[in-house]
Amino acid sequence: MNAVIFDMDGVLVDSERVVWESFRYAGEKTGVPDVERMAIIGLGLNDEAWIKRFRQEFGADSDRILEHEEAYLQNFYANGAAPAKKGAQRLLEQLCAWNIPVAVASSSPAAVVRGRLERVGLLQYFTAVISGDMVGRSKPEPDIFLEAARQLGSPAALCTVIEDSPNGLRASRRAGCRTLFVPDLWRPEEEHPELYDARFADLDTVREFFAAEH
Structure with a gap:
């Protein structure tokens, strides 16, 4: 393992639940049923x-839903921040202690990625920050992980990706990275061995896994 690449939303920052609540709110305001399914899709x-x-x-x-969804998010982030995920700081501290370079590869825009990580005190740990607006194709295409590996100076095959979404897992697989799945909103009842190499309950158990390898 030469390097570790993290997704952000749902892996490092507990922000996916905020998105789910924003869609639920928009659905209530517009009367459109099952809007919150978009948080998973x-x-x-x-x-x-x-x-x-x-x-x-x-x-x-769409426009009516988005108006209320965006209003909810603006109000939420104007008055607070989504917290870091359990074990995130401990894992990042350990990787830095081992001198393993780390990147974040998030589909969110660059300003959002840096802002959310800075607010929870995690931005300092990253050698590279790759955002969705820095690559040509979105996950599930591999572009963002290939760019992260390039910036870390490591072959993708020697990078470990930590992801929580099916699109992110597919992107990591297509990039040729070792892929670890830490579920958040998407919690499949069945195993999907085609999507990941190992599944973990949280980032603390990932840290224990890495410690056993180190």
Whole structure:
């Protein structure tokens, strides 16, 4: 293991639940049923791919839903921040102590990625920060992980990716990285060996796994 690449939302920062609540709120305000399913459908997509999929799902209701969803998010982040995920700081501290370079590869825009990580005190640990607006294709294509590996100076095959979404897992696999799955909102009842090499309950158990390898 030469390097570790993290997704952000749902892996390092507990922000996916905020998105789920924003869609639930928008559904209540507009009367459109089952809007919160978009919080799962859109996991791992960059903004362009996400909006395209959203409009496919909700058609003429899209603008009304987005108005309320965005208002909820603006109010939430104006008054606070999504917290770091359990074990995130301990894992990052350990990797730095082992001199293993780490990157974050998130589909969110660069300003969002840096802002959320800085607010929870995690930005300092990263050698490279790769955002969805820095690559041509969204997850599940491998571009973002290949770029992260390039910036870390490591072959993708020697990088370990930590992901929580099916789109992110597929992107990591296609990049040729070792892929670890730490579930958040998406919690499949069945195992999906085609998507990941190992599944963990949280980042503390990932840290124990790495310690056994080190």
